[in-house]
Amino acid sequence: MKQLPFFASMLVLAACNSAQSVSTTEQAPAEQTPAASTSGTEVSTEQQAAAVATRYFRSQPDSAVYLVPTLRVMDAGPRWQVLVKRSDRVNIKPDGSAIEIDKQTGVISTVAVK
Secondary structure: OOOHHHHHHHHHHHHHHHHHHHHHHHHOHHHOOOOOEEOOOOOOOHHHHHHHHHHHHHHOOOHHHEEEEEEEEEEEOOEEEEEEEEHHHOOOOOOEEEEEEEOOOOEEEEEOOO
């Protein structure tokens, strides 16, 4: 129960970020590619991968649908695989989104969820 205000504030921030991202996307749709986002640095720990993934999901035009508190990071060899649930896919499978983060370069690529 103590975390409820935190989650509520995160949802409010997500809604604000979503509105800002939409206007940016409308101005430059060519910049948005499905697998092109970099942090530019090595991502060597699970905590760093979670932080990079959180920034990535919050930067998306539909960022409000990503339930960041459900974010899971898994070690997949040379990459981190990050899974997050989506609020618009409740009771529909697959109910999440996934990205991979290259450990050496920090390059983010989207992954199909089956």
